[in-house]
Amino acid sequence: MTLIVVPCYNEAGRLDPDAFAQVQTPCLLVDDGSTDRTREVIDRICEDGRHRQLILxxxxxxxxxxxxxxxxxxHDGATRxxxxxxxxxxxxxxxxxFNAILxxxxRIDLVLGARINLLGREIHRSSSRHYVGRIFATAVSAVLGLPVYDTQCGAKLFQVSEDLRTILAEPFISRWIFDVELLARWITLPVGDVSRADQIYELPLRTWQDVSGSKLHxxxxxxxxxELLRIHARYFGSP
Ligand SMILES: Nc1nc2c(ncn2[C@@H]2O[C@H](COP(=O)(O)OP(=O)(O)OP(=O)(O)O)[C@@H](O)[C@H]2O)c(=O)[nH]1
Ligand SMILES: [Mg+2]
Structure with missing residues (x-):
């Protein structure tokens, strides 16, 4: 079973119950101490019994x-x-x-959505966000030693494994770029038959649309x- 976590902080205005009614894959909506009506909207989305909720x-x-x-x-038995x-x-x-790749x-364990504006795609992102994102991604690649294009896309799917449990066992030290830290943890795990990098796949999205109401200041x-420097020191610094 695949279960998709949807983090929600004051998302009453942006959550789309119709989209959740239509999606085949069950979701686990996490209300992160929202102070608006997010919980009511989540309750409504979960009424059909397919989707679940976690209230923090x-x-x-x-x-x-x-x-x-x-x-x-x-813990609830999801395999992805x-x-x-x-x-x-x-x-x-x-x-x-995403599921098709897995x-x-x-050999692939982690699938990361990548916002690459190729011809024939619908990737609508503001140019300022795009260019800041390119600079950041270049720095991230250098720190991780991995030619990753887009760590910050909010769409990812993982195969459940002991390794995944290991990298999720402890809270992240970064609040904003935990996606980078997750990859840092993955590639510094002991290596088995397949190199850690070869277990990660970036999937160029067909569609990505910047939605207004971002909470990123x-x-x-x-x-x-x-945060990137802290990740470097923590996972790649000399002992
Ligand atoms: N749990 C939790 N989720 C948050 C918090 N802030 C943002 N989110 C969630 O993170 C996701 C992305 O938030 P956005 O505000 O859309 O971020 P963004 O600036 O648009 O980022 P991009 O979409 O990548 O450009 C949403 O699901 C938010 O609800 C928070 O403090 N706690
Ligand atoms: Mg957004």
Missing amino acids: TTNVGKAEAVRQGLLTAI VGYWDADLATPFEEIPR DRDE PVDLLKAPF
Whole structure:
């Protein structure tokens, strides 16, 4: 069973109950101590009995909300788990493409959505976000030593394994760029038959649409380089 974690912080205005009614894959909606009517909307979405909810009474931030959600999904018996931004900037229609990658190649454990504006795709992202994102992605590639294009896309799907449990066992040290930290943990795990890098697949999305109402403030962008340095020191620094 695949279970998709949807972190929600004050998302009453952006959650789309119709989209949840239509999607085939069950979701675990995590309310992260929202102060608006998010819980009511989540209750309504979960009425059909397919989707589940996890209520965190105080706000712990996206990183910890996603981690708690993934651990709950694994505990509930999911064999594939992922996370998906509540604004559905990546539409649910992309989920089968993520599953297809894991179906096709058993060496792959992590599938990351990548927002690459190729011809024939519908990737609508503001140019300022795009260029800041390219600079950040270049720094991330250098720190991880991995030619990853887009760590920050809010759509990811993982095969459940002992390794996945291991990298989720402890809270992340970063609040904003935990996606990078998750990859840092993965590639520093002991290596088996397949190299850690070869277990990761970036899937260029067909559609991605910037949705207004982002909770990311410009000041948060300034924190990203510092968090990246902390990740470098923690996972790649000399002992
Ligand atoms: N649990 C939790 N989730 C959060 C928090 N802040 C944002 N999120 C969730 O993170 C996801 C993405 O949030 P957005 O505000 O859309 O982020 P964004 O700035 O648009 O980022 P992009 O969509 O990648 O451009 C949504 O599912 C939010 O509900 C938080 O404090 N706690
Ligand atoms: Mg968004």
